[in-house]
Amino acid sequence: MRRRVIFRGKLLPYLLLAPQIAITAVFFFWPAGMAIMQSMLREDPFGLRSTFVGLENFAELFADPLYLGAFSNTLVFSGSVAFFSIAVGLFLAVLADKQIRGANLYKTLLIWPYAIAPALSAALWLFLFHPAIGLFARIIRGYGVDWNYYINGGQAMLLVTIAAAWKQVSYNFIFFLAGLQAIPKSVLEAAAIDGASETRRFWSIVFPLLSPTTFFLLVVNLVYAFFDTFGAIHALTQGGPAKATETLIYKVYVDGVVNLNLGSSAAQSVVLMVLVIMLTAVQFRYIERKVHY
């Protein structure tokens, strides 16, 4: 139930809203505005003067093969991160939803990765897969694979994907588990009596009923892969080898902080901003409208 509160004056409601508005303005609107402004400026090499260049920074970006490369890297990377983390999270949730001994312990342990800082978990992956000292790297070599992600771009991409997806599995797991528990047991029993095997029950009943959850997680995971994976990439590959794992967010950092090309970096941030606004809009639109049973 929603209760409507009516204020008499106009001052109090604005006063009550003020802290939130202030935080949003200072930490969101102001930096966003600065980024948009910066994206239309070009600095001289010493950072003493800046010139207004209009949309030239953007035009250059989309003509730059390196930027387009980062774009396609990002698509591959985000797509695979979302796919793997959702698939594994769903798989584990289905297992955890069964009546098994020690289910609570199992569930608790599965949530841990989410509490580990991205840089730390990346360091962990680094030690496991380091071509020289990595434990798993040794095992992989034992199977005759020439494992060296410092040279092989495909392997590097695989590694950052796994590291980034691993962290998100916990989050997806919790949501899927809740989603599974919300499916009435009798519906599954009815399907069993109707003659459906366990696999068929999953694909024809459980998976469709989970689709609102899956869709929500897809958007969340895409946003995560777009914006939140800087730590993992920075600690593992620094975008290398030969920019094979340089995603949009990483390129913002490299161009802005390392190469001090502020105008281009700001233009890239604005592009990212537009992307996240689009994703969020899609999410709101669908979550409100679609699929609630």
Next chain:
Amino acid sequence: MATLEIQGVQKSFGATKVLHGIDLAVADGEMIVVVGPSGCGKSTLLRIVAGLETATGGRVIIGGQDVTLREPKDRDIAMVFQNYALYPHMSVYENMAYGLKIRGLPREEIRARVQKAADMLAIAPLLDRRPRQLSGGQRQRVAMGRAIVREPKLFLFDEPLSNLDAKLRVQMRAEIKRLQRSLGVTSLYVTHDQVEAMTLGDRLVVMHGGVAEQIATPLDIWNRPANIFVAGFIGAPPMNFLAGTLLPGGTGARLDAGFEVGFLDGARVGPAGTRLTIGIRPEHVPPAADGPLKLTVDLVEPLGGETLVHGRVPSDESLTARLPGSMHPVAGAVLALAIQPAQVHVFSGETGQRLDR
């Protein structure tokens, strides 16, 4: 269509035993209603027959085949659930067709069967709707339709009417009975509602504490309840029980309430003074000016056609009488009631079992 045999089925959840060995043989086309208070194990029994629970002991035989260890899908049964358990993301048509699709029936036959069942249940206009767009009664029909199209060997009903309002329940009850008769499918129906049980069942299984207390036709159970539990459970308002002792020769009982009743159907075996419980239904204690039963009224429920009077007899036992609707005694009054001797039930005072001559 098939017979169903339940042989010595037991079920324990950990240390708790919920079914103590149930035996039941259901004839082809028969409708058996399992009735009992909540927690008596009736739903567990049904779920064991469905294969949703595994029995700790005993066997389930459907159509001559031992299915005790088979999965639900291999038992060729259909079940109607209390909460309907419709697939929420499918249309009514898809709900009904689901089981047929799995069995790989040709599309045309599926269409024909669903259409036929939908016509039978008057839900044909709803075939394109989703379950959430239906009312409770319509969902119930769809759930039944889903069971019917499968043409299974056995129908299982798990309290299918308890989520409906009273009027709809009466209507659906009649409909289920008509359907079951016309389809002739062997059915097992679980309910806690004794009126549903009496009206629907060819035979009833009255369960209590994991034990089948009595298995008989509704009228048999009404006329000759096997023990105090069955006598008190079947019939509304429930049967009255008065304590007493056996007269010498076993020809009657002396009630603690201060008078004697004779046993018209013959003498009971046993030494004089044996403790007895005499059962008499509320409709069998008519008012009579010289009646021996003195009832001090403390609550009157006028129902229009009849009046229910609750009160106490001199031995401080409570008693309910069903009087004509024209009578309206006031609380505190003392009513003189007779006992119709032909309607007296005699139970052992110790075991609660029925004593016949």
